[in-house]
Amino acid sequence: MFLEKLNLKWRILLSSFSVLFLITFSFLFINNFVGIFFVLLTFLSTLFIAYKAVDDFKKIGEDILITEKKPDYRIVDRGPKEIYNVTRAVNNLSDQLSKQFIIEKQQSKKLNAILDGIQEGIIVINQDNFLDYINPVAIKILGIDQERFDIFSNPISTLNNNPELNEIIEKTFLTGKPMTSEFDLVDSGTSILVSTSVLFNCINDVDNEGIFSKREIIVLLSDLTALKRLNITRREFISNASHELRTPIAAIKSSAETLQMGAISDQNFSRKFLKLIFNDAQRLEDLVTELMELTRLESGDIELNLIKISPFHIINNSFDRFFQICSNNKIELYLDPNSKNVNSLVNVDTDKFDQVLANMINNAINWTDEGGEIVLSCIEKEKTIEFKILDNGSGISQESLPHIFERFFKIDSSRSEPGTGLGLSISNHIVGLHGGEITVKSQENIGTEFTITLTKFSDKLTFS
Numbered sequence: 001m002f003l004e005k006l007n008l009k010w011r012i013l014l015s016s017f018s019v020l021f022l023i024t025f026s027f028l029f030i031n032n033f034v035g036i037f038f039v040l041l042t043f044l045s046t047l048f049i050a051y052k053a054v055d056d057f058k059k060i061g062e063d064i065l066i067t068e069k070k071p072d073y074r075i076v077d078r079g080p081k082e083i084y085n086v087t088r089a090v091n092n093l094s095d096q097l098s099k100q101f102i103i104e105k106q107q108s109k110k111l112n113a114i115l116d117g118i119q120e121g122i123i124v125i126n127q128d129n130f131l132d133y134i135n136p137v138a139i140k141i142l143g144i145d146q147e148r149f150d151i152f153s154n155p156i157s158t159l160n161n162n163p164e165l166n167e168i169i170e171k172t173f174l175t176g177k178p179m180t181s182e183f184d185l186v187d188s189g190t191s192i193l194v195s196t197s198v199l200f201n202c203i204n205d206v207d208n209e210g211i212f213s214k215r216e217i218i219v220l221l222s223d224l225t226a227l228k229r230l231n232i233t234r235r236e237f238i239s240n241a242s243h244e245l246r247t248p249i250a251a252i253k254s255s256a257e258t259l260q261m262g263a264i265s266d267q268n269f270s271r272k273f274l275k276l277i278f279n280d281a282q283r284l285e286d287l288v289t290e291l292m293e294l295t296r297l298e299s300g301d302i303e304l305n306l307i308k309i310s311p312f313h314i315i316n317n318s319f320d321r322f323f324q325i326c327s328n329n330k331i332e333l334y335l336d337p338n339s340k341n342v343n344s345l346v347n348v349d350t351d352k353f354d355q356v357l358a359n360m361i362n363n364a365i366n367w368t369d370e371g372g373e374i375v376l377s378c379i380e381k382e383k384t385i386e387f388k389i390l391d392n393g394s395g396i397s398q399e400s401l402p403h404i405f406e407r408f409f410k411i412d413s414s415r416s417e418p419g420t421g422l423g424l425s426i427s428n429h430i431v432g433l434h435g436g437e438i439t440v441k442s443q444e445n446i447g448t449e450f451t452i453t454l455t456k457f458s459d460k461l462t463f464s
Contacts, residue, residue, distance in 0.1 A: 121192075121221030124199060125169060129155040132216065141221050143188055161186050165194060172196040172217045182224070191224040240408035244287055244421065248280035255280070290422040294407065297429035304349040304433060308457060311342050311378040311385045314350070318357045319376050322365070330370040336377030344456040346385050352430045359423040360389040360450050367448070368393035380456065387452040396442035404440065 121138030125131060131152050134144075142160045144151060151159060157166045164183045172179050178197040185192060199218040255273040264270045296302045319335040326333035364374045368391045375390040396404065403409045405428045408421040431438050431452055442448035 121219075121223075123156070123219040123221070125156055125217050125219065127173070127215045129157065129169075129173075131156060131159075138219075138221050141190060141192060141223055142185070168194055168196055169217065169219065172198070173215060176215065191228050193222040193224055195220040195222075237407060240421070241291065244408060245284065248283045248287075251280045252277050252284075287422075290426060294422055294426050294429070297426060297433070302433070304352065306347045306349055308345040308347050309350060311344070311346050311380075311387065311456075312339050314346075314348070314353060314357070315339055315376050315378045315387060318354065318361060321358070322361050326365060326374060329365055331365060331368050332373045334373065334375045336375060339376075339378045342378050342380040342385065344380055344385060346454045346456055348434055348454065349430075353434070356427040356430050356452065357387065357389070359427050360452075363423070364389055364391040364393060364448070367391065367395075383456065384453050385456045387454075388449060390447065390449045392447040395444040395446050395448055396440070397444055401440065401442060405438070 116135050118135065119137060121141045122133070122135045123131060123138050124133040134151060139146065139151070142162075142165075144159050156169060160166070162183075162185055164181060165185075168179050168181050176198050178195070180193070180195045182191070182193045184190065196217050196219050199216045255276045259270060259273050316335065316339075319333065323333050361374065361376070368374060372392050375388075377388045377390070379386045379388065400409075405424050407425045409424075410421045428438055431454075434454055436452060436454040439451045439453070440448065441451075
């Protein structure tokens with residue numbers, strides 16, 4: 001215990017002094033046998049002291065190896081001051097490394113969270129053509145089956161079936177230069193824009209031959225499918241809008257030219273052409289108004305003034321509004337009497353929803369011949385309310401049904417029925433803003449049924 005309290009320097013000095021003292025003492029005062037005994041005793045004590053010092057260093061070495069596997073492990077302070085200083089230095093270094101490790105781990109998690117949240121596909125590929133990182137968007141774009149492949153144990157070329165993608169990756173590795181390419185994926189047909197760049201580029205200066213000792217590239221995948229679809233829709237919209245605008249403008253121009261050529265002097269002719277000009281101008285105004293409304297609906301730049309109201313009250317108002325119009329067209333308009341039994345409420349913007357019903361009923365009138373019938377009703381389901389507009393008109397072909405909610409779509413362009421071709425598209429957007437949906441069933445020469453489904457409220461309203 002006494003020796004352990006001494007620092008290493010004093011242990012060695014004490015041991016050396018003891019050896020010199022005992023050797024001198026044995027030769028001067030004691031016979032040779034006794035001298036040899038004391039020399040051996042001194043040697044053994046010196047050996048023990050040296051072994052003890054070496055053992056302390058050995059234990060420190062073992063503790064350091066443990067800290068490599070267990071970062072939280074700390075070395076127990078032991079031995080003389082020199083040993084204590086070493087253990088304290090190692091423990092301080094371990095504390096610093098642990099703190100640095102925690103910081104780097106947090107930064108890594110933050111970076112991965114950012115990369116995972118980016119709406120572009122990101123891939124990092126090492127020089128062996130294996131993935132170092134891939135975010136969920138890239139996995140989705142490439143359609144990689146994670147159950148089938150261990151994505152980090154397979155080359156990128158085996159994880160996808162797209163020669164153009166593999167080619168641009170290979171060229172980037174060979175040239176070390178950024179590249180960009182646009183193409184459609186083989187399996188899904190998804191249009192993507194691929195951009196590559198060198199992420200890590202270290203030149204081997206040992207042989208002075210300019211050989212890259214390590215190279216990693218980053219691949220950015222942008223899904224262009226929605227953008228291309230939007231561009232197609234935009235071109236179609238411009239084309240359709242131009243066509244719809246051209247027709248009334250041409251008619252107005254034709255009527256004005258007729259008046260200029262002398263018809264204006266004839267009172268009957270002038271009234272006729274002025275009426276045509278007015279009607280076409282009204283059509284232009286309606287078209288522009290509906291275009292502006294559709295634009296606001298599609299951009300979400302519209303607020304609904306929602307109120308809780310009886311479904312029967314809504315459908316009954318539409319019945320009263322169109323009863324005389326149907327009568328003038330020699331069409332019978334009916335209101336299903338069972339609609340009065342619906343006593344749950346719906347939450348709607350009444351002006352907007354009346355616009356939807358008006359559009360549906362107008363369509364039914366336009367496509368129903370004289371002597372035909374239109375039936376309005378509302379039906380209560382377990383969680384929803386259904387508004388129905390049923391007619392026995394000419395119906396809609398199965399080929400046209402999937403397109404009836406598209407902008408400017410007209411079922412039969414040969415018929416001169418009024419309308420811009422935007423009504424159903426506007427109605428579909430309005431119902432969508434209410435959290436509902438519109439469905440349609442139709443058979444040619446039999447009739448059509450439109451159904452508007454809205455979520456109902458538990459509040460009840462009893463009608464007398």
